[in-house]
Amino acid sequence: MLSWRQSLHANLDLERPPLMEIQVNYPLQPLNTFGVKAQAERYVRFDELAEIAPFLAGRPNAGGPRLILGGGSNLLFAKDVHGTVLHPLLKGIDVLHQDREAVLVRVMAGEAWDDWVAAAVHNGWGGIENLSLIPGSVGASAIQNIGAYGVEVKSVIDRVEAVALADGSARVFAASQCGFGYRDSHFKRRWRGRYLITAIVFKLLRRPRFNLSYAGVQAQLKQIGPPTLANIRHAVIDLRRSKLPDPAVTGNAGSFFKNPTVSRAVLNSLRNAHPELPHYAQGDDRFKLSAAWLIEQCGWKGRALGDAAVDERHALVLVNRGEASGEEILNLSRSIATSVKKRFGVALEREVRVVPNGDTCQPGTHRPR
Numbered sequence: 001m002l003s004w005r006q007s008l009h010a011n012l013d014l015e016r017p018p019l020m021e022i023q024v025n026y027p028l029q030p031l032n033t034f035g036v037k038a039q040a041e042r043y044v045r046f047d048e049l050a051e052i053a054p055f056l057a058g059r060p061n062a063g064g065p066r067l068i069l070g071g072g073s074n075l076l077f078a079k080d081v082h083g084t085v086l087h088p089l090l091k092g093i094d095v096l097h098q099d100r101e102a103v104l105v106r107v108m109a110g111e112a113w114d115d116w117v118a119a120a121v122h123n124g125w126g127g128i129e130n131l132s133l134i135p136g137s138v139g140a141s142a143i144q145n146i147g148a149y150g151v152e153v154k155s156v157i158d159r160v161e162a163v164a165l166a167d168g169s170a171r172v173f174a175a176s177q178c179g180f181g182y183r184d185s186h187f188k189r190r191w192r193g194r195y196l197i198t199a200i201v202f203k204l205l206r207r208p209r210f211n212l213s214y215a216g217v218q219a220q221l222k223q224i225g226p227p228t229l230a231n232i233r234h235a236v237i238d239l240r241r242s243k244l245p246d247p248a249v250t251g252n253a254g255s256f257f258k259n260p261t262v263s264r265a266v267l268n269s270l271r272n273a274h275p276e277l278p279h280y281a282q283g284d285d286r287f288k289l290s291a292a293w294l295i296e297q298c299g300w301k302g303r304a305l306g307d308a309a310v311d312e313r314h315a316l317v318l319v320n321r322g323e324a325s326g327e328e329i330l331n332l333s334r335s336i337a338t339s340v341k342k343r344f345g346v347a348l349e350r351e352v353r354v355v356p357n358g359d360t361c362q363p364g365t366h367r368p369r
């Protein structure tokens with residue numbers, strides 16, 4: 001299986017289709033980190049910004065539904081994709097402005113997210129070091145407002161540049177317009193299917209302020225050295241490697257579900273029965289629970305239904321142990337959600353986007369073996 005970074009660029013290295021040519025029945029297995037088999041009815045990739053608007057403007061209704069693909073690290077192909085997969089592989093990192101405090105940088109959507117983090121750390125620009133080693137593309141980082149180790153990308157986004165899929169017209173959204181929340185944005189819901197993100201303008205600090213709020217990062221730093229951008233990146237990479245499976249070795253898409261949020265009343269009633277329940281105050285009398293803990297308590301950690309399995313180290317990560325189909329992984333996820341709902345009364349919401357919307361698959365009825 002290809003690593004997620006190879007996967008993002010896989011079709012650049014293989015025999016490349018001519019620019020802007022629409023490919024039919026295009027294989028998607030190398031382009032998703034679950035490594036499941038699927039194909040796109042039509043596929044087109046863009047290497048230059050200038051190619052996108054004319055392509056869209058010339059085809060207002062043709063090609064059926066459109067799916068935009070980044071690194072395929074937050075997607076589960078449950079079936080073949082009906083319609084056209086658009087794959088923007090636009091490259092470039094440009095400093096737009098800098099002063100003593102901050103730097104404004106435009107990063108094109110097709111850059112690999114972690115290459116951008118490495119470049120920022122190398123240049124002494126602070127703000128995204130805690131987001132080291134998250135797979136995928138820069139463009140997709142705004143879709144679910146990626147987050148890790150106490151930082152969400154919304155805190156460093158100045159604006160998002162996009163084109164409207166309807167007619168190829170250019171749009172710019174200030175961060176405040178994007179509806180960013182926990183693993184959420186307007187791009188993911190209200191505006192879903194309307195825009196292709198072409199670039200993101202980030203505002204990073206030239207005098208970094210370190211975020212060491214996540215206890216694990218502080219503990220890791222004790223073995224590495226004082227907090228610097230490079231040391232924090234190092235600590236986060238070590239932590240991630242110790243907890244999460246590498247998609248280059250075992251297909252996965254990171255956390256399959258979001259951590260659920262509940263009211264104080266629900267928390268208290270759950271804690272009466274389970275005093276050890278991990279929970280994190282959100283500041284608005286709401287509390288985040290650990291989906292991993294709920295899943296582990298239901299006996300799913302390390303369990304498998306065929307080649308679709310729950311990771312042995314982290315219960316929130318579903319993995320493809322070999323030849324699992326997208327539908328099998330989806331059905332496993334449904335069985336897990338059913339167990340958690342039955343035992344704790346808590347609904348799990350998927351973080352991973354299932355394509356096509358998987359509601360037509362079999363409901364989950366399996367029990368862990």
Ligand code: FAD
Binds near residue numbers: 197244246
């Ligand atoms: P894809 O999976 O290709 O697409 C995801 C969604 O974004 C789809 O809806 C797609 O249509 C849309 N999209 C992609 N590009 C564009 C674009 N240019 N314009 C418009 N829409 C677009 N996520 C976290 O937040 N925190 C983590 O710590 C984290 N850890 C992970 C660890 C592992 C091992 C893995 C495999 C995944 C992890 N993820 C994490 C999830 C994933 O890496 C992120 O969601 C990432 O941003 C997805 O990027 P992508 O380019 O692969 O997007």
Ligand code: EPU
Binds near residue numbers: 243253256
């Ligand atoms: N836990 C278990 N069993 C497990 C794993 C974890 O009970 O198998 C419990 C432990 O109590 C642990 C707690 O869950 O303390 C939290 O675990 P972890 O620190 O690994 O974080 P997480 O809540 O599972 C979230 C994000 C990750 C992100 C990390 C670090 C979500 C859905 N997931 O995971 O993001 O990297 O925090 O900040 O919010 C992703 O989105 O794909 C992703 C990997």
